[in-house]
Amino acid sequence: xxxxxxxxxxxxxxxxxxxxxxxxxxxxxxxxxxxxxxxxxxxxxxxxxxxxxxxxxxxxxxxxxxxxxxxxxxxxxxxxxxxxxxxxxxxxxxxxxxxxxxxxxxxxxxxxxxxxxxxxxxxxxxxxxxxxxxxxxxxxxx
Numbered sequence: 641x642x643x644x645x646x647x648x649x650x651x652x653x654x655x656x657x658x659x660x661x662x663x664x665x666x667x668x669x670x671x672x673x674x675x676x677x678x679x680x681x682x683x684x685x686x687x688x689x690x691x692x693x694x695x696x697x698x699x700x701x702x703x704x705x706x707x708x709x710x711x712x713x714x715x716x717x718x719x720x721x722x723x724x725x726x727x728x729x730x731x732x733x734x735x736x737x738x739x740x741x742x743x744x745x746x747x748x749x750x751x752x753x754x755x756x757x758x759x760x761x762x763x764x765x766x767x768x769x770x771x772x773x774x775x776x777x778x779x780x781x782x
Contacts, residue, residue, distance in 0.1 A: 644662060647727075657708040659704055
């Protein structure tokens with residue numbers, strides 16, 4: 641008997657999170673550990689955002705396993721929250737009705753667009769003649 645599951649991803653800078661959502665009893669794990677053990681604590685609330693915005697009752701029917709790698713702490717957290725938000729929308733679209741998925745999508749986008757749409761900004765490479773991508777050495781005539 642095939643199990644109902646979807647796989648989605650979230651990205652932020654160089655961090656990539658892959659969320660695997662399947663039917664279950666509401667467990668959410670990040671790299672094998674429960675979601676309430678995420679450090680730092682302030683960023684943990686960022687991961688809770690998609691859950692709190694759509695309501696915990698929507699997450700009771702499915703388990704989500706998230707694997708994340710690359711980037712720093714903050715980028716990883718933003719990638720995780722995007723993967724979780726995309727997973728719930730994809731799961732509802734595939735196994736429930738399209739109307740409820742569309743409603744979820746509208747709710748998430750109205751709260752924060754980056755929950756479903758990736759941020760295309762990337763770091764600009766450093767060039768010669770200066771400290772960074774745009775900064776140059778100060779010019780002196782004497």
